[in-house]
Amino acid sequence: MGTQGDSTSTARGMWLWPVGVLVGFPIGGYIADLVVDGVDSVGAALAAGLIAGAVIGAAEWFALRRWISWLWIPATSAGLALGLATGAALVDYGIDRGDVVIIGAATGVGVGVLQALVLAQRRIPGAFWWAVANPPAWALGWFVTSYVITTNVDERFPNFGASGAIVFGLLTWLVLAVLFRAATPEVPGPAAR
Numbered sequence: 518m519g520t521q522g523d524s525t526s527t528a529r530g531m532w533l534w535p536v537g538v539l540v541g542f543p544i545g546g547y548i549a550d551l552v553v554d555g556v557d558s559v560g561a562a563l564a565a566g567l568i569a570g571a572v573i574g575a576a577e578w579f580a581l582r583r584w585i586s587w588l589w590i591p592a593t594s595a596g597l598a599l600g601l602a603t604g605a606a607l608v609d610y611g612i613d614r615g616d617v618v619i620i621g622a623a624t625g626v627g628v629g630v631l632q633a634l635v636l637a638q639r640r641i642p643g644a645f646w647w648a649v650a651n652p653p654a655w656a657l658g659w660f661v662t663s664y665v666i667t668t669n670v671d672e673r674f675p676n677f678g679a680s681g682a683i684v685f686g687l688l689t690w691l692v693l694a695v696l697f698r699a700a701t702p703e704v705p706g707p708a709a710r
Contacts, residue, residue: 530583531580531581531690531693531694531697533579533580534577534580534581534686534689534690534693535683535686535687535690536580536686537576537577537579537580537581537686538573538576538577538580538682538685538686538689539679539682539683539686540576541572541573541574541575541576541577541682542573542658542676542677542678542679542681542682542685543678543679543682544572544576545568545569545570545571545572545573545576545675545676546569546669546674546675546676546677546678547674548568548569548572549564549565549566549568549569549572549674549675549676550565550672550673550674550675552564552565552568553565553568553675555672555673555674556601556605556610556673556674556675557610557673558610559602559605559606562598562601562602562605562606562675563598563599563601563602564598565598565601565674565675566594566597566598566599566600566601566602566624566675567594567595567597567598568594568675569597569675569676570593570594570595570596570597570598570628571590571591571593571594573593573597573676574589574590574591574592574593574594574597575590577589577593578590578593581693584639584641584697585635585636585639585641586635586638586639588635588638589632589635592628592631592632592634592635593628593631593632595627595631596624596627596628596629596630596631596632597624597627597628597675597676598627599627600623600624600625600626600627600628600655601620601623601624601627601675601676603623603626603627604619604620604621604622604623604624605620607619607620607623608620610673612670612671612673614660614663617659617660617662617663617670617677618656618659618660618663619656620659621652621655621656621657621658621659621660621677622652622653622655622656623652624655624676625651625652625653625654625655625656626648626651626652628651628655629647629648629649629650629651629652629655630648632647632648632651633645633647633648636696641696641697642696643695643696644696646692646695646696647692647693647696650688650689650692651689654685654688654689654692655677655685657681657684657685657688658676658677658681658682658684658685659677659681660681661677661680661681661683661684662677662678662680662681664680665678665680665681666678666679666680666681
């Protein structure tokens with residue numbers, strides 16, 4: 518079977534990815550917002566990023582557990598915290614459309630780089646491209662949310678909501694399908710379950 522067929526079957530095998538993203542992003546952002554009540558300082562950004570990132574990372578890991586280790590969860594949590602803190606500080610905690618796009622791009626750098634390290638540790642070919650794809654995907658997620666679910670923006674959520682998650686999930690699903698097409702899924706051992 519050629520590359521096109523391999524990518525298609527891998528994408529079908531990863532059908533849980535967009536579902537995990539769609540579940541993880543709104544729930545993670547909501548829980549973080551309940552605890553932190555808006556990203557308006559470095560401390561709030563770090564705390565909200567750690568909380569939302571842990572929930573998002575767990576949902577994503579569940580979808581990808583055949584290919585990646587549990588380290589995806591702390592990588593996502595730390596990456597979201599660092600990226601969000603950096604991005605929010607860059608725009609002085611602003612919430613205009615351009616501000617949230619910059620916050621998204623910075624968050625995508627943090628998350629993408631740390632998640633790419635997890636992929637590289639598992640010897641996923643082209644893991645670098647995951648780090649490259651995340652900043653624009655996160656920025657686009659916030660851009661979409663800024664038009665659809667403005668409450669997330671107004672309340673200074675740490676991540677975009679369901680509308681942005683749908684776009685993010687579908688775009689990154691394609692990237693992951695290409696990355697994983699050559700990777701052999703691992704059968705989780707007793708410790709991974």
